[in-house]
Amino acid sequence: MAHELHPDFAVKDASTVILVRDGVPGPEVFLLHRVGGMAFAAGMTVFPGGGVDPQDASADIAWAGAPVSWWAGRFGVDEARAKALVCAAVRETFEECGVLLAGPTADTVVSDTSSYATARKQLEAREYSFSDFLAREGLVLRADLLRPWANWVTPTGEHRRYDTRFFVAAAPAGQTADGATSEAASAGWQTPEEAIADWREGRTLLLPPTWTQLRSIAEFGSVAEVLAAEPEIPVILPTLYQEDGQRRVRFPGQDPYYGAGIHPWSNR
Known part of the structure; x- marks a missing residue:
């Protein structure tokens, strides 16, 4: 039945990165279990990511890979916004799990990020910008290590709304994803099927976008296959509704999600 929800709220850009690596049974993904006190997606299991910082759009950085115009075309946005989304993807991945998609040259990537531990904390605290960090360390942002994957928008009616672009990226050799961020209670690698x-x-809670991306990654047999894919990226805008006293969200391919009998909005 129809149900009146909260009035609309401003939508903020966000970037989320699905880090993948090859495991024995197939690709594994890196997941964070968010702490319960977060203002958004509290207690949920998510991929690394977060909101775009205003400085991400104006960042003066060394860049390797397809030009910003290519990203703008894939995501259907202007170039300033595309640059901000890519920069935010790399920055948030570094802040949230210590994986840095950057290197001293356009065709290399750092093999160990432990020497940047202090800078990582400063970035998370917004003590200085990501572009300043890259410039100080003489690093090139490796946009070519990212692939565009999906675009989901938080439903109308939520207090915090994000227009989130999902990316995929292979975990660089030698780097360790640790989940050492104030936003995560725990973190680790799993196959999509395990998650x-x-x-x-x-045992965990998954929002529809995370659940959907896990199902999509599960269709591939290796990281190489994931990176070679060129998925269509329609804008997915779910809608909230009430059914049998439970709050649900309508989105493409939802039947198996609700078929499991799990309704994460029912207690909100």
């Missing part, structure tokens, strides 16, 4: 099983059995 979905944890959710289905009630």
Whole structure:
């Protein structure tokens, strides 16, 4: 039945990165279990990511890979916004799990990020900008290590709304994803199937965009196959509704999600 929700709220750009690596059974993804006190997606299991910082758009950085215009075309935005989304993707991945998609030259990537531990904390605290960090360390942002993957917008009616672009990237050799961020209670690598099983059995909570991306990655047999894919990127705008006293969200391919009998909005 129809239900009146909160009035619309401003939508903020965000970037999320699905880090993948090859495991014995197939690709594994890196997931963070968010702390319960977060203002958005509290307690949820998510990929690394976060909101775009205003400085991401104006960042003067060395850049390797397809030009910003290519990213603008893939995501259907102007070049300033595309640059901000890519910069935010690399910055948030570094802040949230210590993986840095950058290197001293356009065809290399740092093999160990432990020497940047202090800078990582300063970036998370917004003590200085990501572009300043890259310039100080003489690093080139490796946009070519990212692939565009999906675009989901938080439903109308939520207090915090994000227009989120999903990227995929292979975890660089030698770097360790650690999840050492104030926003995560724990973190680790799982196959998509394992992550979905944890959710289905009630051990974790997955929002529809995360659940959908896990299912999409599960279709591939290797990281190489994931990176070679060129998915269509329609804008997915779910809608909230009430059914049998429970708050639900309508989105493409939702039937298996609700078929599991899990309704994360029912207690909100």
